[in-house]
Amino acid sequence: MTEERSHLSVQGEPPARWGAARLLTPPIDAHRRPRGPYTVAAALLRRLVPPLLGQAPELVAAHDIEILAAAPELAGIVPARRGTIDAELSDEERILVPAPRRTLRLANGIAEFVRDGVRPGRAIAVCNAAAADPTDLELLDVMTRRVPPATLTIMVYSGGPEPPPDTRGPDELWAAVDRCMREGFLHCAAELGERGLAATEPGGALWWRFAQRTATALGGLGRTEEARAIWDRVRLSSQDPKMHAAAAYGTAMLDARHPDPARRDLLRARAWMNAAIAISTLLPDPADRAFKLGFDRNGLALIELREGRLDAALALVESAIELAAGLGERHRPHRMVLLANRARLLAGLGRAKEALDDFGAAIALDPGFPDTYLERGNLLFKLGRHGAALADFEHAMRAGPPLPEAYYNRAELRSVRGDTEGALADLGRVIELDPGCLDAYINRAGLLAGQARDEEARADVEDGLRLSPGNPYLLTVLGQIETAAGRHAEAGAALDRAVESAPGLAAAWGNRGVLRYATGDLEGAVEDLTRAIDLSPQADLYGNRAVALRALGRTAEAEADDRRAARQS
Structure with a gap:
């Protein structure tokens, strides 16, 4: 979500008529400066979680990921029951950056926790909404849509007191940026990363970490030219081959993964990726060289794939897997990504059994990563193995915060199996979680029309046409x-x-x-x-x-x- 607040009721001043008895918490100052992401969420969770640990421990356990992402200070009382292997990895091994849509999943999970954990008739007042972090704006939007007003009245105000200046130094800024990148809070990572770059010596180790994270965050947000400018600053400020190899890779990915397919420049991406590979071959440390060269070859495979050369892409990924074999137990996420990528390519080439083997090996490396279950489920569905596909989709649902894609995929499976009511329920869940999912409106409208539920179908058509005239x-x-x-x-x-x-x-x-x-x-x-x-x-x-x-x-x-x-x- 951007700073737009399509569902929020933004007022001028908090109403005096609300007494302390009705307010769930004291008025919450949402200004992002003191705390950053999920300032509002953390205030709510600090109020709700401690009593619910005794009253409804299963509710807390069902939302452990969302709670700990938004309020890490609760880690001492909320066990991390689910999750990926990321928490146990060194900095150099953490290569996966959560997609921007992860915050929508977190917002839906927190909204469901609040909805189910609040005694009806309560209210919250939030001020300084104009200066809130996008994570809180998205959360308020989702809660306004999904938590019944009779349960929780939500009033949001644009004004509020100005917090003191942020005086954090480079080390404190780095800790904040690192947390934001781990959790997928990309707006804050980009904002604080720029401050970190300005506060550190260009070309130094900490400056480089800020540059890498900031450029990655900007690229994930679709702010391609800003990300490109940072990679250019890396090239201007450093003679370190590792930095230059990473900057070449990052620049190539901006062209290969541009959010607008019409603006992807695969020729320029190939040139930058070739530069990255050439530099990586010169790295003196064998382990660094194997990891970085495999990483780059995997990137070049994406370009080959997008140019329609599946065999060439597969050869590159297989060479990267061979390099990763020499890394021992290190770099598990890297090996997981390579195995999953090879599985996709094998599936595209009709080699389903080998693809399933690779998906299974990828899942074994990180059983808590939901995306691999989704992809294996899709392949099983195509192969007609509906029971196994269903198990994978439902495993993905349980692995983390609400995942619209898993419900969408299960809806397709249920529809094929003749369970129209189940499919409709799943598509309704998708739309509840993500009202911008056009395909869910299309599929639900078609199913409803097929059942002669024409007025319901018409409503979905109208909603869908507003998204896609x-x-x-x-x-x-x-x-x-x-x-x-x-x-x-x-x-x-x-x-x-x-x-x-x-x-x-x-x-x-x-x-x-x-x-x-x-x-x-x-x-x-x-x-x-x-x-x-x-x-x-x-x-x-x-x-x-x-x-x-x-x-x-x-x-x-x-x-x-x-x-x-x-x-x-």
Whole structure:
């Protein structure tokens, strides 16, 4: 979430009418300067967690990751029941930076903890919201949406007292930046990292750590040019080959992973990655050289993959795995990433058994990392091993804070298995966790329309179209709904737009064929249904075309379609 607060009720001054008995905590000053990320969250958790440890220990245990991420001072009383191996690693081994979306997962987990742990009828007042960290703004947004007002009234105020200046020195700033990067608090890491760079000698060891973290945080936030400028400062300030190799890798990844695919420059990324590899081969320490060279080859594999050369990408990853074999027990996350990447490539090349073996080996290295379960579950789903896929999706759900992707994947599996109500429940959970998930609206609208729950489907279509105006999948569902309602002109307009914008979408042609049949255009119906069948031969399409052909008196063709439909059912 950015600094926008679409759901927050921002007021001017706190209301005098609220007495201390109703307020859950004293008014919370959300200004990010004294504490940084999750200032509001920590105040709430410090109030709620201690009594709930005795009253509802299972609730605290179910949210241990969220509690400790937002309020690390509670580590003395809240056991870390779940988690990845990151906590036990040295600084040089921690290569994984949480994605920006992790804070949404944390916010949903904290909101659920507050919702289930607060006695109804309480309230909080939060001031200095205009100066709050994005983690708190996101949390307040999620709590406003997900915690019923009858349980907790949330009032947010833009004004408030100005805190004292931040006088932290470089070492204290580094500790804060390091925590932010561990937890995925990228906005704060970038802000404090810039201060750390200004407070340290360019080219020195601490300056380098600030530079590396700050550039990485900026890249993760999509602030590509700011990140590039820091890597340029590294090149200008240092003659250390490790710094230059890392700066070349970081610059390459800015081009290879640009959030806008149209702005990715794979040619320039390859040039920078080749530079990184060339420098890494010159590192004097064998362990450093093996680790860094494997890291760089894995980066080059991403470029090969995005250029469609899966075999070349696989060869690079395998060479990186060979290098990692000489690292002993060190660099487990590095080896986990390499094994998972090889698994993805093997799956893409149709080598499913080997891919599953690699996913299993990656999971063994870090059983608490949910992403690998998700990916293995997806492969198992494609292989028709639904029970094993379900187990992986549900393991990913349990491994950490609420994970929308796991519920989305389980919804697809449930839909394929005919559990429509279960799929709808999962898609509802996805939308509750992430109202910006367009695919969840598309899939739920389609399922609802298939059950003739047209008004509910229409609501999802409208919500989805606000996120993605002109989306052909949503227009296809809208056309289906309008056809069922007898609003043929509106249905035709929606389906015409759908086939124009997505001529390869079989459902759009099939639904327009149904509409044309309903309006008496039998030849047009057969034409559209034939186009749909050419794109995606399915039993319902053959069955619908058979009806249209029979109405035209083309009985033999209709009977042939009936047989095709029966074979596919």
